[in-house]
Amino acid sequence: MTSLPSPGTRKLGLVIDLDTRVGCHACAVACKEWNDGGAFGPLPDKNPYGAEPSGVWFNRVHSYHVQGLVEPQATACGSPAAGVSSSPAVRSEDPGIAVHFPRSCLHCETPACVTVCPTGASYKRAEDGIVLVDEDKCIGCQLCAWACPYGAREFSEKRGVMQKCTLCVDRIYNETLDPADRQPACVMACPTRARHFGDLGDADSDISKLVAERDGYALMPELGYQPVNRYLPPRPRQIARAEPADAAQENLDPAKLSPLLRWVDRLLSR
Amino acid sequence: MRPSFSIILFTTLSGAGYGLWFAIGILLALGLYPTGRGGLLVALAVGLVLSSSGLLCSVAHLGKPLRAWRALSQWRSSWLSREGIAALACVPLVLLLAARAHHSHDFPKIRIAGFLLAAMAMLVVFCTARIYTSLRTVDAWHNRRVLPGFLLLAIETGALWFWVLLTFRTTSVTEAEPVDNLPVAWMLVVGAAVISAGWNKRSYWKSIDNAASTSDMQSATGLGKLGTVHSLEQPHTEANYLTHEMGFVLARRHAMRLRTTCLYLLLAIPLLMVGASCLLPFTQPVAASVALVSAMLGVFIERWMFFAEAKHKVMLYYGARSGASAESE
Numbered sequence: 001m002t003s004l005p006s007p008g009t010r011k012l013g014l015v016i017d018l019d020t021r022v023g024c025h026a027c028a029v030a031c032k033e034w035n036d037g038g039a040f041g042p043l044p045d046k047n048p049y050g051a052e053p054s055g056v057w058f059n060r061v062h063s064y065h066v067q068g069l070v071e072p073q074a075t076a077c078g079s080p081a082a083g084v085s086s087s088p089a090v091r092s093e094d095p096g097i098a099v100h101f102p103r104s105c106l107h108c109e110t111p112a113c114v115t116v117c118p119t120g121a122s123y124k125r126a127e128d129g130i131v132l133v134d135e136d137k138c139i140g141c142q143l144c145a146w147a148c149p150y151g152a153r154e155f156s157e158k159r160g161v162m163q164k165c166t167l168c169v170d171r172i173y174n175e176t177l178d179p180a181d182r183q184p185a186c187v188m189a190c191p192t193r194a195r196h197f198g199d200l201g202d203a204d205s206d207i208s209k210l211v212a213e214r215d216g217y218a219l220m221p222e223l224g225y226q227p228v229n230r231y232l233p234p235r236p237r238q239i240a241r242a243e244p245a246d247a248a249q250e251n252l253d254p255a256k257l258s259p260l261l262r263w264v265d266r267l268l269s270r
Numbered sequence: 271m272r273p274s275f276s277i278i279l280f281t282t283l284s285g286a287g288y289g290l291w292f293a294i295g296i297l298l299a300l301g302l303y304p305t306g307r308g309g310l311l312v313a314l315a316v317g318l319v320l321s322s323s324g325l326l327c328s329v330a331h332l333g334k335p336l337r338a339w340r341a342l343s344q345w346r347s348s349w350l351s352r353e354g355i356a357a358l359a360c361v362p363l364v365l366l367l368a369a370r371a372h373h374s375h376d377f378p379k380i381r382i383a384g385f386l387l388a389a390m391a392m393l394v395v396f397c398t399a400r401i402y403t404s405l406r407t408v409d410a411w412h413n414r415r416v417l418p419g420f421l422l423l424a425i426e427t428g429a430l431w432f433w434v435l436l437t438f439r440t441t442s443v444t445e446a447e448p449v450d451n452l453p454v455a456w457m458l459v460v461g462a463a464v465i466s467a468g469w470n471k472r473s474y475w476k477s478i479d480n481a482a483s484t485s486d487m488q489s490a491t492g493l494g495k496l497g498t499v500h501s502l503e504q505p506h507t508e509a510n511y512l513t514h515e516m517g518f519v520l521a522r523r524h525a526m527r528l529r530t531t532c533l534y535l536l537l538a539i540p541l542l543m544v545g546a547s548c549l550l551p552f553t554q555p556v557a558a559s560v561a562l563v564s565a566m567l568g569v570f571i572e573r574w575m576f577f578a579e580a581k582h583k584v585m586l587y588y589g590a591r592s593g594a595s596a597e598s599e
Contacts, residue, residue: 002344018493028505052508060505062587068497098502101491103587112406118341118351139340140333143350145515146271149407149485151584154511160333217492220485220583223406231492 002117004110005126011201012128012167013107013228014184015211017194019235023063023100030189031059031104031165039170040135044158056154058165059104059186067096069236097237102195104186105152105165106219106227107131113144113153121162129201129228130169135161149220150227172197200228271408272518273577276331281398282427282569284324284357285420288391289428290317291360295391298367298384304452309439314368316431318361321394325357349404353397356390363387395424402576409483410580415474422467423536423569429460430540430562437555453554461544464565468537471572475529478579490586501589517585521578528575535568 035058036043045055107124111131114122121137122144124130133144133153138161145153145162153164168184171177181188187195198207207230210216216230254262294313297303303310329335342358344351367383399420402411436453487501488494509517521528543561547554581590 003347025505054508054510054514056511057505060510062491062501062505063503064491064493065500065502066493066497096497099491099493099499101493101587103505112404115347116350116401116404118344118348118354119337120340120344137337137340138334139337141331141341141350142333142515143348143401145511146582147405147407149490149583151512151516151587155333155515157333157511162333217495219492220490222484222489223583233492233496 002114002120002122004114004124007109008126008129009201010128010199011107011109011228012130012172012198013200013230014104014167014187015196015198015200015207015216015230015232016102017196017214017232018099018101019214019232020192020194021100021102022192022194023061023098024191025061026189026191027102027186027195028057028059028061030185032057034168034171034185035166038166038168040132040163040166042159043163044156046157054157056156056163058152058154058163059102060151062101062103064099064101065096066099066234067094069097069234070094070238097234099234101231102186103151104229105131105167106150106225106229107165107167109226109228111225112147116143116147118143130167131164132166132169133162133164135159135163138162149223149225167197200230271577271580271582272515273521273574274331276327278570278573278577280324280328280331281420281573282324282566283327284321285395285398285424285569286427286431286566287317287320287322287324288360288394289424289426290320290431291364291391291428292388292425293428293432294367295384295386295388299381299388301381302452303384304436304439309435311368312439313432313435314364316435317428318364320431321357321360349397349400353394353401356394356397360387360390360394363390392421392424395420406484407583408580409481409583410478410576413474413477413481415470415477416576419467419470419474422463422470423572426460426463426467426536426540427562427565427569429456429463430558430565432456433460434555434558434562437558454548457544457548460561461541464537464540464544468533471529471533471536483581485583485586487586487589490583501587504588512584513588516582517588517590518578521575525575525579528571532568532571532575535564536572537568539564539568 032043035041043056045053047053048055107129108131109129111124114124114131118141119137119139121134121139123132123134125132140155140160140162142155142162145155153162155161156163168186171184172182174182183197184195187197196207196210199205200208200211202208210232211230214232216232218227218230221227252265254265257265290313294303294310294317329338332338341351342354345355363383363386367380367387370380370383396417399417402408403413403416406412433453433456436456486494487499491499493499540561543557543564547557
């Protein structure tokens with residue numbers, strides 16, 4: 001049934017730390033690999049070894065250039081809690097930082113992709129809030145992809161149905177796996193531990209505390225779909241000191257050096 | 271949004287079909303339908319061919335066409351499902367009218383069935399339009415002029431189809447039968463439908479050009495609170511389903527020329543034809559046919575632009591600029 005279930009207390013989701021991401025795409029690759037063989041796979045590519053391969057990825061990593069994310073000069077050596085400077089003078093010399101930004105299903109609390117589905121293939125689980133597609137019912141009308149502003153749903157040309165992030169529902173409840181492995185593949189793969197999995201409906205869970213501590217935010221809240229996943233903002237950076245001038249042009253008076261260093265200078269200048 | 275040929279053909283053809291059924295239903299309900307069983311049967315059949323060929327086109331759009339029947343199940347939440355049910359509900363009404371239509375159509379039951387057919391036909395177009403207007407992800411669709419636009423264009427093309435059927439019927443009628451003056455009155459209806467549909471399109475385009483987008487790359491990534499954001503690298507070197515389906519640029523580049531063409535076809539030529547046949551009644555069959563072909567072509571282009579001009583918010587992640595949908599990229 002594509003009507004939404006009444007909101008449950010458990011809201012499983014991901015928290016993604018944009019501060020520690022390095023842009024290695026390991027989460028995207030691990031996701032593709034697990035889900036190709038997982039319960040919701042396969043994820044076949046069209047023309048996989050040709051000139052223009054295309055296929056479904058549940059997770060895609062964008063890279064953005066963000067300027068203005070610097071600590072105020074006065075607190076340049078201060079705490080990470082230092083605020084973000086908005087001074088134009090500071091911004092003008094700010095080289096900016098690269099923010100690697102993974103984009104996947106946010107398992108919204110009121111997802112339009114579910115309610116637009118004409119077949120009941122799209123559904124939100126009442127018990128943990130995971131949004132899934134029943135690939136045996138999907139007719140491939142692609143209306144859910146139009147309804148999702150986050151690009152979470154992709155149409156598999158090879159399979160004729162929609163596919164999306166399952167939050168690795170076939171891992172997180174999988175009792176054949178070691179309890180420590182019962183996490184989404186993307187979380188397990190992340191080399192910098194920038195991805196966290198847990199219950200965002202529980203204010204006392206580790207990831208809820210992390211969100212509160214780091215001011216985690218939701219994407220495009222103005223659309224009203226109430227995403228569950230949260231993103232942790234990158235911490236402000238210190239601007240690198242001005243580039244050292246060309247060494248040859250720096251002032252050096254050999255006469256002021258000690259005899260030993262004057263000899264070293266003469267030796268090296270030859 | 272990528273203008274998918276099957277969806278454009280579907281909304282154009284079935285819109286005209288339901289518009290034609292609406293015209294028939296209203297005339298039957300008001301007791302104004304011209305007498306003669308053959309005329310009604312032909313008109314109902316033309317509507318059936320238009321609407322069902324449109325529906326077949328839309329099934330071709332599906333990844334799994336054989337499962338299309340499943341789309342009727344979620345009427346509680348999905349406008350697409352409601353559209354399918356309303357479309358199917360028209361068919362028994364049409365069959366009933368076709369079976370019970372006698373020389374005179376002035377029976378209460380026929381009038382009630384006519385009214386129901388008109389209401390159901392408009393309900394189908396209403397549901398079609400709601401599929402698009404309910405999507406907050408596409409500003410150009412989540413616009414209050416879209417719904418009247420769909421209804422008016424269906425009524426315009428339906429009225430033109432009926433005009434053509436009417437003129438061909440009256441020219442083949444024997445002299446003994448009194449020729450009613452419905453065609454003259456109908457031309458006024460056609461003229462009114464043409465003008466209001468054209469006016470709606472004009473104000474729709476003005477509105478999407480001036481509308482401020484509700485989201486931009488800053489809010490899409492949430493990084494706008496921290497600084498200015500530019501797209502540095504895409505996730506993959508190749509295009510993907512999302513960029514292919516949602517990242518169509520061509521129409522916005524040629525928007526102005528296409529809109530002008532559209533208004534000529536939808537508004538100017540049909541109006542000219544109505545005027546011509548008022549002044550020179552003998553040109554009516556030709557004028558009505560020209561007006562119909564022109565308007566159908568116009569709706570086809572309009573529908574193509576409705577998709578092709580619209581921007582989907584997911585493209586913000588790929589570095590699309592927000593704002594007016596007609597901006598060049």
